[in-house]
Amino acid sequence: MSEKSGVAWANADWDSAATDERVEGLLAQMSLDEKIAFVTGDLNWNFGFYAEGVERLGIPNIQMADGPAGVRINKGDVHEGKATSLPAPIALAATWDPAQASAYGAVIGAECRATDHNVSLGPAVDIARVPIGGRTFESFGEDPHLQSEIGVALVRGIQEQGVQACAKHYAINNQEDHRSSVDAMIDERTMRELYLPPFEALIRDGGVASMMGSFNRVNGEFACENPRILRDILRDDFGFRGWIMSDYGANHSTAEAANAGLDQEQPNEGFWGGQLRAAVDDGRVPEAVIDEKVRNILRPMIGMGQLENPVGIADFAVDEHHAVAQAIAEDAMVLLRNDGILPLGGVGRVALIGPDVDAWSAQGGGSSQVRPTRGVSPAEGLRRALGDDVEILVEYGSDPVTPGALLPGADPVDSGFFRAPSGEVGLQAEYWANPSFEGDPLVSRIDGRIELLHGFHNFPGFNAASARYERLPTELNAQMSARYTGTLTVPVTGAYRFVITSLGSYTFELDGRVVTRSGMAEVVEHAAEAEAVIDLAADEVVAATDEPRPYGWGGDGGQPDVEIDEVVVRLQAGRAYRIRMSYAADHPSQGFLLGAKLRLGWVPPEGVLSPNAARAAEVAASADVAVVIARSYEAEADDRPSMQLPGGQNDLIRAVLAANPRTIVVLMTGAPVDITGWGTDPAALVQAWYPGQAQGDALARVLTGAVEPGGRLPLTLPVDLSQTPAREARTYPGIDGRVHYDEGVFVGYRGFDAHDLEPAYPFGHGLGYTTWEIEDLAVASSDGDDAGTATVTVRNTGSRSGSVVVQVYAGDVTAPVPMPPQQLAGFAKVRLEPGRSERVTVRIPRRAVSYFDVDAHSWTPATGPAEIRVGVSSRDIRVSGPLTF
Ligand code: BGC
Numbered sequence: 001m002s003e004k005s006g007v008a009w010a011n012a013d014w015d016s017a018a019t020d021e022r023v024e025g026l027l028a029q030m031s032l033d034e035k036i037a038f039v040t041g042d043l044n045w046n047f048g049f050y051a052e053g054v055e056r057l058g059i060p061n062i063q064m065a066d067g068p069a070g071v072r073i074n075k076g077d078v079h080e081g082k083a084t085s086l087p088a089p090i091a092l093a094a095t096w097d098p099a100q101a102s103a104y105g106a107v108i109g110a111e112c113r114a115t116d117h118n119v120s121l122g123p124a125v126d127i128a129r130v131p132i133g134g135r136t137f138e139s140f141g142e143d144p145h146l147q148s149e150i151g152v153a154l155v156r157g158i159q160e161q162g163v164q165a166c167a168k169h170y171a172i173n174n175q176e177d178h179r180s181s182v183d184a185m186i187d188e189r190t191m192r193e194l195y196l197p198p199f200e201a202l203i204r205d206g207g208v209a210s211m212m213g214s215f216n217r218v219n220g221e222f223a224c225e226n227p228r229i230l231r232d233i234l235r236d237d238f239g240f241r242g243w244i245m246s247d248y249g250a251n252h253s254t255a256e257a258a259n260a261g262l263d264q265e266q267p268n269e270g271f272w273g274g275q276l277r278a279a280v281d282d283g284r285v286p287e288a289v290i291d292e293k294v295r296n297i298l299r300p301m302i303g304m305g306q307l308e309n310p311v312g313i314a315d316f317a318v319d320e321h322h323a324v325a326q327a328i329a330e331d332a333m334v335l336l337r338n339d340g341i342l343p344l345g346g347v348g349r350v351a352l353i354g355p356d357v358d359a360w361s362a363q364g365g366g367s368s369q370v371r372p373t374r375g376v377s378p379a380e381g382l383r384r385a386l387g388d389d390v391e392i393l394v395e396y397g398s399d400p401v402t403p404g405a406l407l408p409g410a411d412p413v414d415s416g417f418f419r420a421p422s423g424e425v426g427l428q429a430e431y432w433a434n435p436s437f438e439g440d441p442l443v444s445r446i447d448g449r450i451e452l453l454h455g456f457h458n459f460p461g462f463n464a465a466s467a468r469y470e471r472l473p474t475e476l477n478a479q480m481s482a483r484y485t486g487t488l489t490v491p492v493t494g495a496y497r498f499v500i501t502s503l504g505s506y507t508f509e510l511d512g513r514v515v516t517r518s519g520m521a522e523v524v525e526h527a528a529e530a531e532a533v534i535d536l537a538a539d540e541v542v543a544a545t546d547e548p549r550p551y552g553w554g555g556d557g558g559q560p561d562v563e564i565d566e567v568v569v570r571l572q573a574g575r576a577y578r579i580r581m582s583y584a585a586d587h588p589s590q591g592f593l594l595g596a597k598l599r600l601g602w603v604p605p606e607g608v609l610s611p612n613a614a615r616a617a618e619v620a621a622s623a624d625v626a627v628v629i630a631r632s633y634e635a636e637a638d639d640r641p642s643m644q645l646p647g648g649q650n651d652l653i654r655a656v657l658a659a660n661p662r663t664i665v666v667l668m669t670g671a672p673v674d675i676t677g678w679g680t681d682p683a684a685l686v687q688a689w690y691p692g693q694a695q696g697d698a699l700a701r702v703l704t705g706a707v708e709p710g711g712r713l714p715l716t717l718p719v720d721l722s723q724t725p726a727r728e729a730r731t732y733p734g735i736d737g738r739v740h741y742d743e744g745v746f747v748g749y750r751g752f753d754a755h756d757l758e759p760a761y762p763f764g765h766g767l768g769y770t771t772w773e774i775e776d777l778a779v780a781s782s783d784g785d786d787a788g789t790a791t792v793t794v795r796n797t798g799s800r801s802g803s804v805v806v807q808v809y810a811g812d813v814t815a816p817v818p819m820p821p822q823q824l825a826g827f828a829k830v831r832l833e834p835g836r837s838e839r840v841t842v843r844i845p846r847r848a849v850s851y852f853d854v855d856a857h858s859w860t861p862a863t864g865p866a867e868i869r870v871g872v873s874s875r876d877i878r879v880s881g882p883l884t885f
Contacts, residue, residue, distance in 0.1 A: 015241045019302050027298065037273075042269075064119040068089050087329045088138065088692070090714060102154065102157035125140065126168075148205070166245070168211065172218045179216060189851065235261065241296070241299055246262055247266070254271045331710035345704075347386070351622070358380075360693055361467040365463060373693065397613055398610075407599050412602075416612050417490060431481070432480060434479065450581055450598060482584075485580045490574075498515075499601040504587045510569060515565070616628075620663065625664065628656050630649040630665065630673075643674040657678055667686065717761040723755075774794055803829055804829075806872070808870050826845070849885055
């Protein structure tokens with residue numbers, strides 16, 4: 001018998017009376033200036049994120065490394081900035097295995113220690129509310145119980161290494177769109193039942209040492225100066241005894257934030273530092289408030305032994321950690337469908353197609369990006385797994401995927417339609433580090449596409465573009481200009497709708513016809529030669545369309561929205577049109593953080609296939625089996641504009657499927673993408689997430705059956721956004737700066753179940769290579785924190801060993817508030833040899849059959865009996881029975 005869920009970890013061992021005594025001893029010796037320095041960040045490029053300790057008292061500096069997908073090292077001279085690039089946190093959640101989470105945490109903790117960091121900025125336990133959320137890949141999905149179980153084990157894994165974990169982003173940070181200003185309008189019950197429990201669990205059961213206050217507002221006030229969030233809930237209700245820093249730039253005040261309960265401002269003095277000292281001096285902030293902050297920071301530091309056992313620079317177990325990354329990636333891959341083609345066998349020729357098949361660059365961008373210690377590409381992994389007798393034909397099928405994929409608009413015009421003046425495929429591209437094409441260009445090269453998204457997304461170490469895309473230098477992040485020249489040749493005569501996404505000014509010239517937006521100086525020069533000047537800003541267009549734009553949301557990161565212009569041009573097949581596009585990132589808002597935004601996209605006539613995709617389809621037709629590995633671009637600071645795979649990859653998949661029905665599609669995405677529009681289903685579909693640096697071996701071993709795909713969905717894959725809170729602007733991305741959580745607790749499967757919606761694939765779904773029986777359910781009631789237990793017999797009825805995730809849902813209870821039809825109460829990952837069975841008991845927390853009563857201000861049991869459903873997904877229930885509680 002095994003008990004695998006609801007494990008009650010002991011509370012934080014760092015929180016003791018003995019620790020408090022030492023805290024008081026040190027605090028008494030600190031000057032006010034030392035205290036202020038200790039609570040104010042100091043962005044220090046030698047150490048990365050930092051706050052100054054007090055050397056004379058033996059209090060170390062706080063040296064933080066970003067997580068949560070590994071250790072992002074800012075200090076270039078430490079291990080060459082390299083650490084193990086683990087599978088994305090969403091992949092970890094897909095293992096449904098707390099043991100994997102503690103292994104993941106142990107790697108992060110050990111690597112933080114060995115790279116001179118005493119705080120790891122992770123995990124992120126923000127509920128995945130909308131599928132296009134930019135940080136879905138950094139979180140553990142849509143269910144608070146799964147988030148909590150994975151998060152608690154991960155935190156303990158990190159902290160057992162003497163490194164503090166940091167639960168972020170507190171609170172109600174569920175979108176990146178206008179992240180630094182959006183106001184999350186949410187009711188108390190929804191907050192308590194859905195969004196806060198993971199933070200609560202990390203505090204109570206994980207003993208998390210630190211937290212990060214989020215950028216957004218909650219019910220009218222910024223999270224970092226919100227006393228309800230920071231004091232009433234965090235301290236009084238959850239009993240948090242560690243410290244809470246602001247997200248980087250999320251603090252907006254001196255006295256308000258200090259008095260509301262924020263403990264540290266990061267990354268440097270914005271409103272604290274000298275300003276906080278002045279506020280203490282003039283009585284706006286009592287010194288006792290500063291003392292409390294210092295206590296909160298010192299308590300875990302001292303309690304975790306960070307004074308006696310400081311971090312430093314040392315070797316870490318590179319190979320062992322790589323193996324952990326591989327094991328988790330294998331255990332995380334979700335086999336969504338399989339007509340029997342997997343595991344792969346008896347093939348002589350495999351077409352391996354996708355923008356990153358010979359790299360290991362598919363990971364999320366932004367602050368979670370890790371520079372891998374080494375890597376195994378899918379091509380290398382498959383070669384190793386299939387052996388020398390199998391021929392592997394590698395074809396990209398698409399231009400590299402870049403941050404530009406985050407721009408709304410149409411798919412970019414593929415490089416294969418362009419020829420540079422030199423005759424090379426693509427366009428001649430020139431880039432200037434000024435907005436007016438002045439002087440010699442800083443960079444002059446051939447570029448495949450016209451697609452730029454600079455600023456934040458192009459910070460060093462933040463850009464997770466395909467490896468073969470050469471990142472443009474940081475000097476081009478702020479105001480800049482660019483010119484692209486060459487020819488465009490199309491294969492079909494017809495009407496081409498050009499869709500130009502931009503922020504700033506541009507001219508787009510096609511054989512003497514010029515389209516322009518805003519008064520760019522260059523236009524004047526061109527206008528003289530042009531047949532016609534079309535000034536979109538002045539509403540003069542050759543041909544435009546009133547059709548609704550199917551391009552998703554235009555908002556981005558709290559910055560001015562881009563413009564999307566459309567011009568329809570009739571082009572003749574085979575004729576080389578002279579093309580010249582000039583662009584200036586000259587909008588007043590464009591600077592270091594917010595840079596160039598430009599894409600030349602289009603909607604060509606029916607039947608126009610990109611040369612990249614056409615070549616891939618030909619190769620696929622010649623092979624026994626085709627494997628297409630598609631990827632998304634996801635990063636903090638922007639949500640994705642839609643659920644579509646970016647950059648023409650949908651067309652690629654459609655073309656390959658048409659060329660060879662024996663096609664396996666692998667999705668390297670951190671969040672749901674639209675998988676319904678390919679015309680026909682692939683023979684097998686694998687959700688591989690961002691699988692980390694060992695991705696090639698992991699994927700190859702899963703495809704060839706050396707191991708089972710162990711993952712199950714930690715979030716529902718919707719058909720489209722209409723099934724989610726992103727169905728209307730009020731609920732996402734918000735109107736007038738406010739996003740209303742009107743759907744209440746009905747997020748993810750709770751919403752699909754309540755509204756009787758059919759998802760593309762349900763929460764908890766995932767296939768393996770063997771079959772399972774779950775039977776003989778015994779439900780027992782208990783007292784205390786658990787309402788009861790569910791015990792079942794799990795039997796591997798297939799012919800090979802494998803794993804199954806036994807999922808226990810509690811449903812059918814009634815309450816004065818609308819209850820979800822069912823909620824995940826517990827789960828157990830069971831691994832068994834063929835023919836073997838095991839009796840498995842899963843605990844059912846009382847909360848799974850309760851609701852948060854906002855009047856009583858407490859969790860209150862619903863009315864039972866509950867129906868306990870045990871199955872292998874939220875929609876594949878095998879046995880059920882009543883629980884009285
Ligand atoms: C992110 C945090 C991150 C911090 C430091 C912020 O932009 O939201 O998650 O820890 O930057 O890089």
